[in-house]
Amino acid sequence: MKKILAFGASNSSRSINKTFATYVANQLNSVEVNLIDLNDLEMPIYSIDREEADGIPELAHRFRQLVAESDGIVVSFAEHNGSYAVAFKNIYDWASRIDGNVWAGKPLFLLATSPGGLGGKFVLEAATNRFSFQYEAPIVTFSLPSFQKNFSAEDGVIEPTLKATLSEKVAVFQKALDA
Ligand SMILES: Cc1cc2nc3c(=O)[nH]c(=O)nc-3n(C[C@H](O)[C@H](O)[C@H](O)COP(=O)(O)O)c2cc1C
Numbered sequence: 549m550k551k552i553l554a555f556g557a558s559n560s561s562r563s564i565n566k567t568f569a570t571y572v573a574n575q576l577n578s579v580e581v582n583l584i585d586l587n588d589l590e591m592p593i594y595s596i597d598r599e600e601a602d603g604i605p606e607l608a609h610r611f612r613q614l615v616a617e618s619d620g621i622v623v624s625f626a627e628h629n630g631s632y633a634v635a636f637k638n639i640y641d642w643a644s645r646i647d648g649n650v651w652a653g654k655p656l657f658l659l660a661t662s663p664g665g666l667g668g669k670f671v672l673e674a675a676t677n678r679f680s681f682q683y684e685a686p687i688v689t690f691s692l693p694s695f696q697k698n699f700s701a702e703d704g705v706i707e708p709t710l711k712a713t714l715s716e717k718v719a720v721f722q723k724a725l726d727a
Contacts, residue, residue, distance in 0.1 A: 550620065550726070551617060551620075552576060552579045552618060552620050553615060553622070554570060554584070554622040555583065556568070556586070556624050557624065557632060557635070557636035558625075558633050559633065561587075564662075564696075565624035566583075568624045569623060569659060572624070573622040575718045579619075579725070581622075582614065582617075586635045586636060587635075589607045589611055591605045591607050591638060594642050599645060607639075608643050611643050612643050615652050616652055621655070622721075625671040625672060627668035628671075630670040631670065631671055632671055632675070651679060651685075653683070653684060655688075655721065655725055656687045657690075658676055659689070660672040660691045661695045662695060663694065663695055663696055664693070667691035667694070667695075672691050686720070688717050689717075690713065690717045692710060693710075
């Protein structure tokens with residue numbers, strides 16, 4: 549059975565992105581989902597001075613290990629002022645100091661959602677641009693606008709067009725996983 553590492557790129561205890569990443573990961577067939585909470589990977593804010601003085605925190609190695617143990621990553625990004633939430637960026641920065649290939653060539657399902665109508669479009673673009681640079685493995689992306697309107701806890705994505713598009717993307721990611 550394939551292993552999926554899933555998380556919301558947020559440290560909110562009520563994270564809609566964690567909810568959404570969980571939902572999407574659970575749409576995949578025959579996978580074991582390892583859902584992590586970024587609060588469990590909180591480290592000092594990255595600085596070159598800290599790195600030189602104390603080295604790279606064990607939790608950054610732990611994050612890389614979680615990636616290495618997986619066959620694919622499902623992540624949904626919270627958008628803060630048009631970019632990554634600090635909780636994610638800090639982990640990413642520390643992890644990138646161990647090896648710039650943070651995602652270790654695993655297939656990526658990059659998602660974003662927000663309460664607003666743009667659905668985290670800017671952070672999703674930033675992530676897609678960054679992570680696709682010299683990356684061989686498939687990258688699938690999807691943004692869900694207006695989370696509270698388009699998603700229900702019981703039924704998941706309820707807006708028909710968005711639901712259909714997401715189903716297609718899930719199928720593409722499933723194919724990448726099974727390849
Ligand atoms: C500091 C801050 C900045 C935000 N900036 C944006 C933004 O640029 N675009 C957006 O769509 N939502 C923005 N929001 C609203 C977030 O999308 C919303 O809080 C969402 O719930 C975050 O995802 P999460 O619940 O997974 O943490 C911002 C929220 C905060 C607290």
